[in-house]
Amino acid sequence: MSPAALVRTVLGDVRPEDLGVCDAHDHLFFASPRLAGQELWDRSAAGAELAAFRAQGGGAVVQWTPYGLGRRAADLPPVSRDAGVHVVAATGLHQAAHYTEQSLGEIRGRLAGVFVAELTTGIGTTGVRAGLIKVAGGFHALDAHARWTMAAAAEAHHATGAPIAVHLELGTGALDVLDLLCGELGVPAHRVILGHLNRSPDLVVQREAAASGAYLAFDGPSRANHATDWRMPDAVRALADAGFGDRLLLGGDTTTATARSVDGGPGMPYLLRRVRPRLELALGKELVDRILTENAGRAFAVAWRS
Numbered sequence: 077m078s079p080a081a082l083v084r085t086v087l088g089d090v091r092p093e094d095l096g097v098c099d100a101h102d103h104l105f106f107a108s109p110r111l112a113g114q115e116l117w118d119r120s121a122a123g124a125e126l127a128a129f130r131a132q133g134g135g136a137v138v139q140w141t142p143y144g145l146g147r148r149a150a151d152l153p154p155v156s157r158d159a160g161v162h163v164v165a166a167t168g169l170h171q172a173a174h175y176t177e178q179s180l181g182e183i184r185g186r187l188a189g190v191f192v193a194e195l196t197t198g199i200g201t202t203g204v205r206a207g208l209i210k211v212a213g214g215f216h217a218l219d220a221h222a223r224w225t226m227a228a229a230a231e232a233h234h235a236t237g238a239p240i241a242v243h244l245e246l247g248t249g250a251l252d253v254l255d256l257l258c259g260e261l262g263v264p265a266h267r268v269i270l271g272h273l274n275r276s277p278d279l280v281v282q283r284e285a286a287a288s289g290a291y292l293a294f295d296g297p298s299r300a301n302h303a304t305d306w307r308m309p310d311a312v313r314a315l316a317d318a319g320f321g322d323r324l325l326l327g328g329d330t331t332t333a334t335a336r337s338v339d340g341g342p343g344m345p346y347l348l349r350r351v352r353p354r355l356e357l358a359l360g361k362e363l364v365d366r367i368l369t370e371n372a373g374r375a376f377a378v379a380w381r382s
Contacts, residue, residue, distance in 0.1 A: 081377035084195070084207030084238075085136075085162045086152040089380070092373025095162055096135020099347055100372050101241070101271055101295040101327030104139055104155065104163070107146030108174045114332035119151050125336050126159035129344040137161060137344065138327070138376060140241055140271070142168035142210040143190065144179055149199035164376060167194035168210035168229060170243065172221040187225065191232035196382045207376060208269075209233065212243035213253050223256065230261035237378040241269040241293075247276030250285045258288065265289035269325065269375055272296060277307045279314055286320035291375045295327030297351050298335075298342040305351065309358035316359055324367045325375060326351065 082089035104122040107115040141147045149165060156163040183190055194206045209229045213222050229240045240263060242253050250270050257263045268290040273282055286292055294312060297305050312324060328347045330336060337343025355364045
């Protein structure tokens with residue numbers, strides 16, 4: 077009998093149908109030199125934000141914070157437990173600009189092994205296992221760093237079955253990412269999650285990416301400098317009308333302290349408080365419910381190999 081597909085959360089593996097309403101891309105903790113002074117580092121604030129999401133009907137949050145960017149893995153289980161919300165942690169590596177040369181040098185030559193260990197044994201000494209691999213492309217291009225990290229992610233995927241989530245810089249480069257991960261590196265398209273499609277509202281590219289079998293995450297709403305809320309319903313409806321409603325995911329992508337709802341920003345609750353009803357007007361409640369529950373469950377559930 078084949079092993080059941082399970083979502084690997086910080087409190088253990090769970091059935092995909094037990095996730096509930098899922099924010100498929102967000103951050104409880106995140107710290108980067110590119111966002112100095114805006115770190116998501118406060119555990120009390122993280123717990124309050126997760127509780128606020130739960131109060132809006134949320135059941136699960138997938139944290140895309142990768143290696144070296146302040147995941148605070150040891151704090152994720154108690155925060156998850158206290159709020160009653162499933163949390164999925166990430167391994168992986170962001171763009172080179174988020175790291176020092178020294179920190180990158182320390183994992184040069186062993187990156188895939190780091191990913192596999194964090195997926196199967198745990199992050200550092202915490203015992204908290206990651207449930208996905210997060211990597212990143214560049215603006216309309218894949219540089220040497222992106223190709224290195226994606227090759228390592230593919231190797232780790234083949235060893236474990238883990239899904240690979242990709243930050244697309246301003247929503248660009250989706251087809252280049254698929255050519256590399258799926259074409260050259262042999263990752264099945266349904267194990268790839270493309271993030272930030274809403275930031276580049278190219279319906280032709282979005283449809284081609286969905287046709288590959290990859291998941292398309294529309295995440296990071298409420299940002300005035302991105303083509304988000306006001307274009308998202310049309311883009312999502314166009315994909316659903318083309319038969320790709322089962323390829324869609326929704327997320328909040330809260331990356332700064334001032335963006336948290338508990339600090340006066342939209343935060344995690346905004347996805348359910350404002351984005352969800354707006355999409356229901358465009359798509360109908362039934363499809364939006366499936367996107368937030370069934371699609372997320374399929375995207376992150378894996379028949380783990382180790």
